[in-house]
Amino acid sequence: MKLHGYPGSPNTWKVRAVAAHLGVAIEDVLVDLGKGEQRAPDYLRLNPTGRTPTLVDGDFVLWESTAIMQYLASRTPNALWPDDxxxxxxxxxxxxxxxxxxxxxxxxxxxxxxxxxxxxxxxxxxxxxxxxxxxxxxxxxxxxxxxxxxxxxxxxxxxxxxxxxxxxxxxxxxxxxxxxxxxxxxxxxxxxxxxxxxxxxxxxxxxxxxxx
Ligand SMILES: N[C@@H](CCC(=O)N[C@@H](CS)C(=O)NCC(=O)O)C(=O)O
Missing domain, CATH: 1.20.1050.10 (Glutathione S-transferase Yfyf (Class Pi); Chain A, domain 2)
Known part of the structure; x- marks a missing residue:
């Protein structure tokens, strides 16, 4: 799984923190907001909002950090996202x-x-x-x-x-x-x-x- 994001941004940081807490391996791909890389055509094809982060899991592309957190936490039973x-x-x-x-x-x-x-x-x-x-x-x-x-x-x-x-x-x-x-x-x-x-x-x- 690849996480396209900007490590300094809270929206990327919280997703990386959830992955670390759960022991889910993700590969970080830097989208340098300072250089405007969030508006590059290749990135906009993944995330038309031009914001970070974006998760790519095979052919599944997911943007919006809250949805990504829930997706990562849904992979195995855990207390962060109880089955209730x-x-x-x-x-x-x-x-x-x-x-x-x-x-x-x-x-x-x-x-x-x-x-x-x-x-x-x-x-x-x-x-x-x-x-x-x-x-x-x-x-x-x-x-x-x-x-x-x-x-x-x-x-x-x-x-x-x-x-x-x-x-x-x-x-x-x-x-x-x-x-x-x-x-x-x-x-x-x-x-x-x-x-x-x-x-x-x-x-x-x-x-x-x-x-x-
Ligand atoms: N609701 C979105 C917000 C994402 C967002 O605003 N990301 C900021 C960094 S914290 C961004 O990429 N901004 C770039 C821009 O607006 O050009 C989420 O939770 O993923």
């Missing part, structure tokens, strides 16, 4: 919320304005976007804080794909200047999940260097 309708619905609930709200409205705009723009030389942060995202961040972080005050993981009593998805939006919390101070449970949970060997082993080189 309610547990799976609960996981998909958190994964959907991450894509639509926690990621898209809260974490990603802060990260883009404060880090990605500098990294790719795209100008300075837009204060209006930062303000709106900061408000959304507090709205969503409060939901996680309350939920994690009652349990150690997002779904049931153990680690699942829900934790991998939701924490992926926080891998660059420091670089994005996320206002995490009022949320001790959220900080403890994210530090605990991101310390797992699977996340550490798949950290992009620059993140591993920053953490050292």
């Amino acid at each position: 309708a309610r547990a799976r619905a609960d996981i998909v609930r958190w994964q959907s919320w991450q894509l639509q709200h926690w990621g898209a409205e809260s974490c990603e705009p802060l990260l883009f304005e404060r880090f990605v723009k500098t990294f790719f030389d795209l100008g300075s942060p837009d204060p209006v976007v930062v303000l709106k995202a900061t408000e959304a961040f507090h709205r969503d972080a409060a939901i996680l804080e309350r939920h994690l005050s009652a349990q150690s993981y997002l779904v049931g009593s153990g680690l699942t794909l829900a934790d991998f998805s939701v924490v992926s939006a926080m891998v660059y919390a420091k670089e994005g200047g996320f206002p995490l101070e009022p949320y001790p449970r959220l900080r403890e949970w994210s530090a605990r999940v991101l310390a797992l060997p699977a996340w550490q082993a798949t950290a992009p080189a620059f993140a591993a260097a920053a953490a050292a």
